[in-house]
Amino acid sequence: MSQYQIALVVGSLRRDSFNRKLANALVAMAPPELSFKDIRIDDLPLYNQDDDSSPADQVKRLKAEITASQGLLFVTPEYNRSIPGVLKNAIDHASRPYGQSAWEAKPAGVMGASVGAPGTSMAQQHLRNILAYLDVPTLGQPEVFIHVKDGLVDEGGNIANADTKAFLQAWMNRYVAWVKKLAE
Numbered sequence: 001m002s003q004y005q006i007a008l009v010v011g012s013l014r015r016d017s018f019n020r021k022l023a024n025a026l027v028a029m030a031p032p033e034l035s036f037k038d039i040r041i042d043d044l045p046l047y048n049q050d051d052d053s054s055p056a057d058q059v060k061r062l063k064a065e066i067t068a069s070q071g072l073l074f075v076t077p078e079y080n081r082s083i084p085g086v087l088k089n090a091i092d093h094a095s096r097p098y099g100q101s102a103w104e105a106k107p108a109g110v111m112g113a114s115v116g117a118p119g120t121s122m123a124q125q126h127l128r129n130i131l132a133y134l135d136v137p138t139l140g141q142p143e144v145f146i147h148v149k150d151g152l153v154d155e156g157g158n159i160a161n162a163d164t165k166a167f168l169q170a171w172m173n174r175y176v177a178w179v180k181k182l183a184e
């Protein structure tokens with residue numbers, strides 16, 4: 001029985017996204033107390049402060065889904081050493097109007113996969129900086145920088161490499177305990 005809803009935010013819109021596959025594999029590793037709400041970010045308008053007083057329905061949906069969640073999980077690629085614009089757009093939307101951010105105090109896990117050797121480390125650092133400003137606590141350790149080489153998942157959608165799989169399971173166990181602790 002699910003007790004904690006986690007808002008899952010994937011920073012890639014790509015059809016065959018590694019980060020989407022990583023997110024799906026991670027969701028399968030979670031215990032039954034956690035349910036995941038896939039947060040849609042591909043249909044949001046470009047953020048414009050003029051619209052703060054009359055947000056689009058997609059923006060209202062975004063904020064409602066985050067507000068209803070007890071935790072956040074960001075799984076994002078690195079674009080030009082930062083986070084993708086679509087992800088920043090979503091973060092900005094749900095942070096406004098000023099004083100009415102939906103993100104505040106929601107505990108967040110941060111991870112990502114990229115084909116570059118740094119494994120999204122620089123994007124994650126930027127993301128952590130943004131989240132710190134938004135008063136979102138982030139799980140510091142272990143850091144998860146996935147360098148995609150020979151295929152991330154097997155045909156069943158599970159993490160292919162046994163060591164990576166065990167590492168991610170340990171991450172999930174720690175994340176769950178942390179979310180529960182902050183929810184007390």
Ligand SMILES: Cc1cc2nc3c(=O)[nH]c(=O)nc-3n(C[C@H](O)[C@H](O)[C@H](O)COP(=O)(O)O)c2cc1C
Nearest residue numbers: 012014017018019020077078079080081114115116
């Ligand atoms: C606009 C753009 C910028 C990118 N910049 C980086 C980068 O800074 N570091 C990196 O490791 N990979 C970079 N890549 C390659 C991504 O790691 C690769 O496209 C990856 O598959 C994206 O994740 P996804 O499969 O979840 O879409 C970039 C790709 C694009 C399209």
